[in-house]
Amino acid sequence: MEGWLGPAGVRDAVARWLRLVAADAELAPYLIGFDRARLAGHLALTLTAALGGPAAGIASPAAGAWRGLGLTEAQHRRVVDYLTGVLRALDVPADAVTAARRAFADEAGS
Numbered sequence: 001m002e003g004w005l006g007p008a009g010v011r012d013a014v015a016r017w018l019r020l021v022a023a024d025a026e027l028a029p030y031l032i033g034f035d036r037a038r039l040a041g042h043l044a045l046t047l048t049a050a051l052g053g054p055a056a057g058i059a060s061p062a063a064g065a066w067r068g069l070g071l072t073e074a075q076h077r078r079v080v081d082y083l084t085g086v087l088r089a090l091d092v093p094a095d096a097v098t099a100a101r102r103a104f105a106d107e108a109g110s
Contacts (some may be wrong), residue, residue: 005051005090013041013086020082027079029071046084050103051096068103080104 002073018040019025031039048054071104080101087097 005053005092009050009090010048010051010053011040013090014040014047016024016089017043017083017093020086021062021079024078024082027071027075030071030075034069041049046103047100048088051092077105 018031018036022031066076071079083104084097084101087100092100
């Protein structure tokens with residue numbers, strides 16, 4: 001399973017990712033009042049599947065996890081860019097990073 005980080009690695013990646021989004025002055029307001037634990041769970045499931053982990057057999061495990069926040073297309077792309085940065089920092093192979101980007105870009109229909 002090339003690119004699979006394991007459950008702890010996925011949780012760490014999602015936590016780092018959410019911290020980056022929360023630190024973004026334009027994106028942070030979208031997280032106010034939102035159930036971040038639930039969002040993190042959806043993101044972790046989608047990321048697990050995208051990286052070839054055990055959730056890979058689940059079709060669209062968390063389609064639209066970010067959509068419920070009402071982000072614009074440009075904001076959604078920035079969120080996905082943050083994920084890319086996190087995965088690269090964790091030395092996830094390029095093909096797995098591409099698969100993860102695709103999974104989260106596709107959820108917005110982009």
